Amino acid sequence: MTAMTKGSGNGPVGKTGPAAAPPAEPTAKAAPSSLSSPSAPDPKRRGRAVRTHLPSSPWLFLAPGLLVVGGFSLYPFVSTVLNSFTDKRTLIDGQWVGGANYQELIHDEMFWIGLRNSALYVLGVVPLLVILPLLLALLVQRHLPGITFFRSAFYTPVVASVVVVGLIWVWLLDDRGLVNSVLGAVGLGTVPFLSDQWLLLLSAMMVTVWKGLGYYMIIYLAALTNVPRELHEACAVDGAGAVRRFFTVTVPAVRSTMVLVGALSSVSAFKVFSEVYLMAGDGGGPGGADTTLVMLVQRVGTGLSGRVGYASAISVVVFVITLGLMLLVLRANRKEDS
Amino acid sequence: MSTLTASRRGPAGPGRREERRRERLAEKQQQSGRRVPVWQLVLRYALLLAVFALMVGPFLWQLSTSLKGPAEDIYSYPPKLLPGDPTLDNYAKVADLIPVWDFALNSLKVAAANVLTNCVGASLAGYALARMRFRGRKAALVVFVMAMLVPVESIIIAQFMTMRELQLNNTLVGVLLPACIGAMNVLLMRNAFSNLPYEVEEAAYVDGANAWQRFHRIALPSVKGTLAVVAIFAFMGAWDDFLWPLIVLSDQSNFTLTIGLNYLHGTFADNQRLVAAGTIIAVLPLIVMFACLQRFFFRGVGEGAVKG
Numbered sequence: 171m172t173a174m175t176k177g178s179g180n181g182p183v184g185k186t187g188p189a190a191a192p193p194a195e196p197t198a199k200a201a202p203s204s205l206s207s208p209s210a211p212d213p214k215r216r217g218r219a220v221r222t223h224l225p226s227s228p229w230l231f232l233a234p235g236l237l238v239v240g241g242f243s244l245y246p247f248v249s250t251v252l253n254s255f256t257d258k259r260t261l262i263d264g265q266w267v268g269g270a271n272y273q274e275l276i277h278d279e280m281f282w283i284g285l286r287n288s289a290l291y292v293l294g295v296v297p298l299l300v301i302l303p304l305l306l307a308l309l310v311q312r313h314l315p316g317i318t319f320f321r322s323a324f325y326t327p328v329v330a331s332v333v334v335v336g337l338i339w340v341w342l343l344d345d346r347g348l349v350n351s352v353l354g355a356v357g358l359g360t361v362p363f364l365s366d367q368w369l370l371l372l373s374a375m376m377v378t379v380w381k382g383l384g385y386y387m388i389i390y391l392a393a394l395t396n397v398p399r400e401l402h403e404a405c406a407v408d409g410a411g412a413v414r415r416f417f418t419v420t421v422p423a424v425r426s427t428m429v430l431v432g433a434l435s436s437v438s439a440f441k442v443f444s445e446v447y448l449m450a451g452d453g454g455g456p457g458g459a460d461t462t463l464v465m466l467v468q469r470v471g472t473g474l475s476g477r478v479g480y481a482s483a484i485s486v487v488v489f490v491i492t493l494g495l496m497l498l499v500l501r502a503n504r505k506e507d508s
Numbered sequence: 509m510s511t512l513t514a515s516r517r518g519p520a521g522p523g524r525r526e527e528r529r530r531e532r533l534a535e536k537q538q539q540s541g542r543r544v545p546v547w548q549l550v551l552r553y554a555l556l557l558a559v560f561a562l563m564v565g566p567f568l569w570q571l572s573t574s575l576k577g578p579a580e581d582i583y584s585y586p587p588k589l590l591p592g593d594p595t596l597d598n599y600a601k602v603a604d605l606i607p608v609w610d611f612a613l614n615s616l617k618v619a620a621a622n623v624l625t626n627c628v629g630a631s632l633a634g635y636a637l638a639r640m641r642f643r644g645r646k647a648a649l650v651v652f653v654m655a656m657l658v659p660v661e662s663i664i665i666a667q668f669m670t671m672r673e674l675q676l677n678n679t680l681v682g683v684l685l686p687a688c689i690g691a692m693n694v695l696l697m698r699n700a701f702s703n704l705p706y707e708v709e710e711a712a713y714v715d716g717a718n719a720w721q722r723f724h725r726i727a728l729p730s731v732k733g734t735l736a737v738v739a740i741f742a743f744m745g746a747w748d749d750f751l752w753p754l755i756v757l758s759d760q761s762n763f764t765l766t767i768g769l770n771y772l773h774g775t776f777a778d779n780q781r782l783v784a785a786g787t788i789i790a791v792l793p794l795i796v797m798f799a800c801l802q803r804f805f806f807r808g809v810g811e812g813a814v815k816g
Contacts, residue, residue: 223719231723232648233631234625235689242686243655246666253666258671311554320556322802324563329798329805331748333766334791337773338570341780348569351585384563388809441661444750447768464661464751471665471754481665489662495596 206259213387220251254482262481271483281484284463287371287446291462293381294437300428301380301384301437308420310387311394321391325384332381336448338375340364344451364449367459374445374460381445382438386431393427394420407477426503433499437492443468463488525584556614567791574598574784582780593595605776608789610761611768615747615790618684618764622746623739629689630738631731635723639709641743649698655691661751670757682756687745700734701727737808740801747794765790 248288254271258264271317286402310321327335342348343363363373397420400466405415443464452469454461460471463484471481575594576582602608637649667686668677676682679753709722717725727734745771750766772786798805 198808222713222722223640225642225717228636228645230640231632231636231640231719231786234629235691235694236648236651238629238685239652239691239694240656241692242667242670243658243663244651246663246670247658247667249665250663253669260669281799306559309552309559312552314549314552320560321806322799323560325802325805326564326567326795326798329744329794330567330791331750331766331794333748333750333769334787337769337787339567339785340773341573341784342566342569344780346583351583355585380563385809388806437659441533441659443661448773451774453605460687462534467665468755472668478669485662485665489659492659492662493657 219496237499240484250485250489253479254486256479258478258482260476260478267479271480274480275487277485280458280461280466281463284460284461284466284484285487287460288440288442288463288491290371291375291378291442294372295378295439295442296432298379299382299386299439300432302343303383303431304390304420304424304428306383306387307390307394310414311391314379326379326385328384330381332444333448335381336445339373339380340449343373365456367456368457370450370460371446374442374449377449378439378442382435386435389431390424390427391422397423412470429503430498433496436495436499440492440495441475441488509765522608526617535594543598544659557693567795570784571788573780574788576781578781598781599789602772602789604784606768606772607760608765608768608772608786611763611765614680614762615765618741619746621684621687622741623742625684625688626690626693626742627735627739630693630697631735632723633689633694634699635701635727636699637694637698639723639727641720651690652694656695660686664752664755667752671756678758678762680762680764683749683753684746686752687749690742690745693742695739696734697731700731704730711804733804733807736801736804740804741808743797 253264255266255268256264257267257270306324310317310324344350345360345362345364349363353359355363363369401419401423402415405419410418441464442462446460446462447465447468450460452465454465454469457468467481467484467488470477470484540619568588572589572591573582575591575596575598577591577593577595577597580592583617631647633652636653637645671682671685674682676685709726712726748766749764750770750777753764753767754770755762760768760771763771769783769786769790773783776782
């Protein structure tokens, strides 16, 4: 069987021309393994040689997906960029105003507050979301009785809606809520978690971390199974303690996963909306001091008097910074590699 | 070639397996011998329980609050986790104040539709990308990858304008549409199809099956696992979504649960029992679903992380 398909695959290669022929790949001879690989050159050639479908079929298959993705993702992106150069409003078609929106941004105090809060959010949340889930994964890694139960339990906050999670913590951190009644009993008095500008931002960060722990824990668990046990044992024999082994064996082995988690969590932290919106209210806390960039987009751009052009300019800033964050993290990874 | 490896492995097989099993047994004994320190085990479980209290406790506290009647002090110290006189009154009251069951139904409609559109759309597109050869395939792939890189938050205003133009703002269809075929799901399905062996489909082709038959009779049943992952995450994504429905919905009769909860919180903030009951209504279905299907939830995280 293998030999047969092999032959029928190799024959027509010449017909598809040199452009399609990938650089000589003798390893493709190991047919069974190369078949399972998506990028294996062998099956591709075979498919092209014998057309197994009508020319229109692929486009019929792709049509719904391309339509949705193009219409509700790429087109809005282009129109966001274009709108950011106009003074368009929800009910009024705008005029081209060049960079006026961006100029206004620079002098808009609210924009800087939003930028600061979103940036603080990244700084506060990301280190915790890179380290804590790793420790958690180490805790649930070993197959003790009941460990699957604990793993699932730690994942529960991920499953819940951010609205549910936010409201649960609003109640817990209320002036008369559970946390404050415990703190009061210890003699610490009432801590204004939800009314002080900085404590509020900090509380929202904690909620984000709490909700994200389980998700990143699962990612780390998958990575940890690839850490060879022999390494740990060799280290233990050499007298390295648990802490030492963590830094010399575990961390290097999961470093690329840590970078991935860093990238994922920093992008989502910068775009934070729901946690702060729910805990601070749509005004964004005392005097709007806890507004994040995405909250600003929502506040400025929606409603009947929404300033679409200006909100689009903020959106473009959000996009550029998230992309920059992603590139930054990935580049840091590459530098360490070399 | 296959006979060669077989003959090589043949005689040595059982002996080796036996050996390996013994090795593993010894390793286990050694492990348990070394790791049995009871204090370590106790410490481990103590830590597990502490984290458990931290991660699940807040949900239990919310549940407890929602079951406490008006006569019971919810601010008492020391806090009482078990309600003295549990009652479902708060759930009935919440349904009186806001149409919470209608909101739940709206959420269910959007989530179910989202599952359907994502499963169908993503597997169709994924199959074409993985199994068909045509001019423009690379370009189509690039379109999906690019769409995945655009954060929803940065195009949400433009999406809102599009919905206005289509007269779909303030409708459930408007809530559904932007995410109804996720680019990421398309790429997940493409991967799943690419990992299938070609031979079966080839045989079907030889037997005269056309592209559609090969897709839905042969390929699709083989990727049920990934399809389940797509379905679950589509459901969860739609049920939990907040920012987009908040922007697109303005009329209470079309609210989904998350928006309804936000409204409840804004309007009856001082009645914690009611808000608690509302949140439990919103979260319980997902927790039940998670308890039944956790395998797929965890698998989805793995696959999503590798891709995204």
